[in-house]
Amino acid sequence: MANRCAVIGIGQTKYTDKRKDVNHVGLVREACKRALEDARLSWKDIDALVIGKAPDTIEGVICPELYMAEGLGMVGKPLFRVHTAGSVGGATAIVGTELIRAGLHDKVLVLGWQKQSDSDITWALSPNLPFNPPLMAGAGGFFAPHFREYIRRSGAPDHVGIKVVVKDRRHALKNPYAHLHQPTVCFEEIRDTMMLWDPLRFGETCPSSDGACAMVLTSEKFADHGSARPAWVHATEMRSEPTFMPGRDEVNPRAGRDCAAALYKRAGITNPRKDFDCAEIYVAFSWFEPMLAETLGFAEPGEGWKLSDSGATSLDEGGDIPWNCSGGVLSSNPIGASGTVRFAEAAIQVRGQGGERQVDGAQLALAHALGGASQFFAMWIVGSEKP
Amino acid sequence: MREVAVIAFGQTPNRRRELALNEAEMLAPVVAEMLKGVGLSRTDVDFTCSGSSDWIAGYSFSWVTAMDALGAWPPIIESHVEGEAAWALYEAWVKMLVHEELEVALVYGFGRQSMSSPREVMAMMNDPYLETPLWPDTISQAALQARALLDAELCTERDFAEIAARNLRHAESNPLAQLSGQPDPAELLEEPTIASPLRKHDCPPITDGACAILLAAGDRARALCKRPAWIRGLAHRIDVQALGRRDLTRSQSARLAAEAAGAIGGKVDIAELHAPFTPQDWILQRELEIPESTVINPSGGIHQGNPMMGTGLVRFGEVAVRIINGEADRGVAHGTQGPCLQQNIVGVLEGE
Amino acid sequence: MSESQKPVTNISTPVAMHYNYSIGAGMSTFMRAIKEGKLLGVRCPDTGKVYVPPRLTSVETASPMSELVELSDKGVVYTYCIVNIRFYDQVLEIPYAYAYIVLDGADSAIMHLVQECPIEEMRPGMRVQAVWKDSSEWTESMENIQYFKPTGEPDMPIETIMDEIRRKSHA
Numbered sequence: 001m002a003n004r005c006a007v008i009g010i011g012q013t014k015y016t017d018k019r020k021d022v023n024h025v026g027l028v029r030e031a032c033k034r035a036l037e038d039a040r041l042s043w044k045d046i047d048a049l050v051i052g053k054a055p056d057t058i059e060g061v062i063c064p065e066l067y068m069a070e071g072l073g074m075v076g077k078p079l080f081r082v083h084t085a086g087s088v089g090g091a092t093a094i095v096g097t098e099l100i101r102a103g104l105h106d107k108v109l110v111l112g113w114q115k116q117s118d119s120d121i122t123w124a125l126s127p128n129l130p131f132n133p134p135l136m137a138g139a140g141g142f143f144a145p146h147f148r149e150y151i152r153r154s155g156a157p158d159h160v161g162i163k164v165v166v167k168d169r170r171h172a173l174k175n176p177y178a179h180l181h182q183p184t185v186c187f188e189e190i191r192d193t194m195m196l197w198d199p200l201r202f203g204e205t206c207p208s209s210d211g212a213c214a215m216v217l218t219s220e221k222f223a224d225h226g227s228a229r230p231a232w233v234h235a236t237e238m239r240s241e242p243t244f245m246p247g248r249d250e251v252n253p254r255a256g257r258d259c260a261a262a263l264y265k266r267a268g269i270t271n272p273r274k275d276f277d278c279a280e281i282y283v284a285f286s287w288f289e290p291m292l293a294e295t296l297g298f299a300e301p302g303e304g305w306k307l308s309d310s311g312a313t314s315l316d317e318g319g320d321i322p323w324n325c326s327g328g329v330l331s332s333n334p335i336g337a338s339g340t341v342r343f344a345e346a347a348i349q350v351r352g353q354g355g356e357r358q359v360d361g362a363q364l365a366l367a368h369a370l371g372g373a374s375q376f377f378a379m380w381i382v383g384s385e386k387p
Numbered sequence: 388m389r390e391v392a393v394i395a396f397g398q399t400p401n402r403r404r405e406l407a408l409n410e411a412e413m414l415a416p417v418v419a420e421m422l423k424g425v426g427l428s429r430t431d432v433d434f435t436c437s438g439s440s441d442w443i444a445g446y447s448f449s450w451v452t453a454m455d456a457l458g459a460w461p462p463i464i465e466s467h468v469e470g471e472a473a474w475a476l477y478e479a480w481v482k483m484l485v486h487e488e489l490e491v492a493l494v495y496g497f498g499r500q501s502m503s504s505p506r507e508v509m510a511m512m513n514d515p516y517l518e519t520p521l522w523p524d525t526i527s528q529a530a531l532q533a534r535a536l537l538d539a540e541l542c543t544e545r546d547f548a549e550i551a552a553r554n555l556r557h558a559e560s561n562p563l564a565q566l567s568g569q570p571d572p573a574e575l576l577e578e579p580t581i582a583s584p585l586r587k588h589d590c591p592p593i594t595d596g597a598c599a600i601l602l603a604a605g606d607r608a609r610a611l612c613k614r615p616a617w618i619r620g621l622a623h624r625i626d627v628q629a630l631g632r633r634d635l636t637r638s639q640s641a642r643l644a645a646e647a648a649g650a651i652g653g654k655v656d657i658a659e660l661h662a663p664f665t666p667q668d669w670i671l672q673r674e675l676e677i678p679e680s681t682v683i684n685p686s687g688g689i690h691q692g693n694p695m696m697g698t699g700l701v702r703f704g705e706v707a708v709r710i711i712n713g714e715a716d717r718g719v720a721h722g723t724q725g726p727c728l729q730q731n732i733v734g735v736l737e738g739e
Numbered sequence: 740m741s742e743s744q745k746p747v748t749n750i751s752t753p754v755a756m757h758y759n760y761s762i763g764a765g766m767s768t769f770m771r772a773i774k775e776g777k778l779l780g781v782r783c784p785d786t787g788k789v790y791v792p793p794r795l796t797s798v799e800t801a802s803p804m805s806e807l808v809e810l811s812d813k814g815v816v817y818t819y820c821i822v823n824i825r826f827y828d829q830v831l832e833i834p835y836a837y838a839y840i841v842l843d844g845a846d847s848a849i850m851h852l853v854q855e856c857p858i859e860e861m862r863p864g865m866r867v868q869a870v871w872k873d874s875s876e877w878t879e880s881m882e883n884i885q886y887f888k889p890t891g892e893p894d895m896p897i898e899t900i901m902d903e904i905r906r907k908s909h910a
Contacts, residue, residue: 002485002486020748020749021748023516024515053469055441055447055448056440056441056442056469057441057442057446057447059515060511060515060752060754061511061512061513061515061519062440062442062443062508062509062511062512063440063469063470063512063724063725064515066512066625066628066724066725066729066730067512067513067514067515067518067628067629069625069626069627069628069729069730070627070628070629070632074625075625075626075627076624076625076626076639076640076643077624077625078622078623078624078625079623079625079730080468080474080477080478080623081468081469081470081474082466082467082468082469082478083441083450083467083468083469084466084467085448085451091466095466095478095481098481098482098484098485099481101485102388102481102484102485103388103484104481104484124447125447126447141820141822144820145818145819145820145837145838145839146818148818148819148820149817149818149863152818152863153898194823194824195821195823196822196823196824197820197821197822197823197824198820198821198822198823198834238464238465238466239462239463239464239465240435240454240459240462240463240464240465241459241460241462241463242454242455242459242460242798242799243451243452243454243455243798244455244790244794244798244847245455245460245798245799245847245908246788246789246790246798246845246846246847246848246904247788247846247847247901247904247905247907247908249905253462254461254462255462258461258462259462372448372451375451376465405761406761407761407763407764407767408761408763408764408795409761409762409763409764409766411763411796412763412764412765412795412796415795415796415801418801419796419801429800429801442756445756445758445760455794455798456794456795456796456798456801457801458796458797458798458799458800458801458802459798460798460799460800460908460910461910499761501759502758502759502760502761503756503757503758503759504757507756508756511754515752516750519752520750520752
């Protein structure tokens with residue numbers, strides 16, 4: 001029988017396009033120190049560190065956590081690096097929970113980070129391999145055809161993507177850590193941005209951010225040690241599916257459906273929309289919200305856009321299932337951290353630490369991280385009650 | 388604590404260059420054969436984890452295509468470690484301790500070093516602000532460590548040559564080994580140095596290779612393997628990286644990992660030490676307190692091959708197979724990454 | 740503060756790494772064939788799905804695949820994207836369309852440019868045909884095909900085609 005795991009400390013940096021004032025160690029220590037302070041622990045109390053980051057081509061260092069070991073206070077201790085593309089922030093947190101649940105450690109620091117300003121992000125994400133003609137350039141270009149297919153399949157009106165962005169960017173105004181703070185953001189403003197990869201406009205894409213997010217996970221023994229009540233980990237789940245399967249459905253990936261179904265079964269969730277008080281879902285481009293709403297069981301196939309369109313996912317509009325009160329990936333995207341941020345923001349909600357972005361009385365929250373060609377899924381459920 | 392064992396191991400022949408096949412194509416037959424050997428199909432694998440490096444592969448997300456070669460449908464539970472696959476083994480072990488429904492796990496690693504200049508590429512595994520701009524390549528860094536040992540009068544160059552000779556001699560019985568032979572250490576010492584005091588025999592070969600291990604838990608392991616190699620202890624630790632900030636004649640983290648894994652004291656029939664450079668073998672023997680009677684690197688150690696990011700996993704596999712086939716009862720496996728034995732993982736494997 | 744006292748806020752370290760990639764046996768087969776103007780796929784023995792480019796093992800079942808299939812250079816558009824932005828090292832005139840194209844006889848989709856088609860006429864289900872470079876210029880490269888263009892034939896029900904492909908999966 002595995003042990004329980006609690007989140008007792010959370011720390012983030014303010015996400016921004018270029019952190020010129022800190023180097024790698026400075027960036028991650030900022031998040032870690034805040035998490036330790038929140039947990040009322042010190043560096044030497046930490047038993048192990050799990051660190052996640054997306055491609056090392058972005059910072060131009062092979063396994064930077066190795067040279068950062070001293071700055072992370074991990075000399076003489078176990079330090080572990082995860083890399084599962086965009087979902088890494090979530091996968092990292094999951095490994096952290098397992099170290100606790102296996103009884104190997106009592107206090108684990110989990111950290112996701114990325115310093116995207118170090119190099120050219122477009123190059124780092126899609127270096128042109130020989131033998132492949134360079135066609136699309138950039139992640140948005142990869143996903144745009146699949147958004148088009150979703151729109152065709154579901155009959156969703158064009159405006160839904162824009163509405164999702166406006167919602168998330170308005171949420172971000174309530175989150176001091178979010179990268180994009182756009183006080184005047186409105187439907188027309190997003191609609192009038194340049195169409196990059198039709199049907200995806202510039203305004204519907206995530207920013208490129210520098211940032212770090214850390215969480216202190218503990219065993220039950222230390223659950224009440226933090227400055228706020230703990231967030232209990234109720235369940236975690238991961239799934240991956242291959243890239244080149246003929247007929248692969250990138251619009252509604254089986255890996256996502258399977259991951260969510262397995263996760264909900266573990267935690268006794270039968271109706272995600274009703275059972276969760278809020279969700280932090282990896283929506284890096286506008287149309288992912290309606291698509292993931294279907295994949296993750298919040299709406300029937302073909303109906304996800306109605307959830308977004310109706311305001312159900314908006315905190316501001318009093319929606320019954322707010323998604324991404326933090327502003328989500330659309331408002332901040334240091335790739336290696338973004339999954340951790342989702343997991344952390346879900347924990348922030350059930351700990352009542354959300355400030356202006358708090359969902360009143362949130363007790364059960366879902367977090368999701370997505371990576372690769374919509375193929376890597378990492379999810380967790382956290383609650384204010386012990387599982 | 389749930390019992391988890393290594394029940395099978397496979398690897399490609401270690402070659403200087405594998406031009407015809409890409410990483411996924413190299414890996415697929417190894418995994419297929421390994422599964423077949425224990426009577427399992429790919430759908431019997433409950434968790435998959437790999438270790439590799441985007442910079443060695445030469446492009447981002449490089450491990451993703453390897454997954455395509457393994458038949459990942461329906462979708463699988465899978466994760467990836469950026470770095471040495473021995474740490475992917477650690478992740479698989481931890482997950483199996485927690486999740487009872489994970490009974491069988493596949494761990495693999497691969498590296499095709501022939502594609503680039505390893506010395507150049509691996510210089511990127513340093514502090515990018517203060518060290519990388521000086522391009523400290525791995526051989527020069529290891530040479531500094533060797534020099535520290537000589538200056539402290541802990542070792543002689545002859546000691547290093549004898550370690551190489553021992554590895555090469557053991558590799559003679561390994562059909563997959565890249566290098567092997569019966570050289571006289573005195574002859575090895577006559578070779579010119581590459582980066583003083585290191586000679587070619589002190590350095591790892593440049594290898595293209597892939598490797599994989601199967602783990603299984605409890606009674607499932609007993610059902611699949613006549614003599615599973617039980618993981619009695621597994622732990623990893625890390626030292627500060629900067630060479631000037633540590634005693635290069637030591638590897639504190641190797642010692643700490645060995646202590647935490649329970650590898651020190653007790654019977655050690657065999658030890659597979661992931662020492663990319665011969666002086667590091669000497670250091671590890673000391674830190675892990677390897678008994679005199681232990682057979683070290685029966686596979687040939689680093690001289691059998693360096694499929695980088697898989698080499699540490701191979702050490703675990705080589706200990707495991709010798710336990711499985713009854714050659715040994717208890718063994719220590721070690722993996723490393725980071726310059727000069729910076730980060731180390733140690734495991735104790737034992738047969739019933 | 741004098742120049743020498745100003746804090747150093749960044750350093751720039753240009754890095755150039757040279758890699759010799761091997762595309763692997765599957766792609767090699769494809770490239771050798773495309774040099775002769777042929778498009779090759781390979782059939783999965785378990786699902787019957789034809790992969791293009793060929794691979795040594797099935798992505799779904801890991802079974803070795805060896806049955807090579809010669810494919811038409813005509814196909815159907817599954818979905819597509821219109822690019823309106825210029826990126827570094829991009830040589831194409833904007834706006835341009837690229838699409839996932841299911842070649843006749845294949846189950847996987849390839850990605851390629853679609854040209855000689857007014858942007859507003861791009862649509863799923865459209866029949867397209869490869870436009871090759873002059874055969875004297877053919878090498879081991881996907882770029883032997885410059886782009887795909889509409890054939891003018893009636894559209895095909897791509898949704899049905901995709902459903903049929905998906906139904907071939909065993910799981």
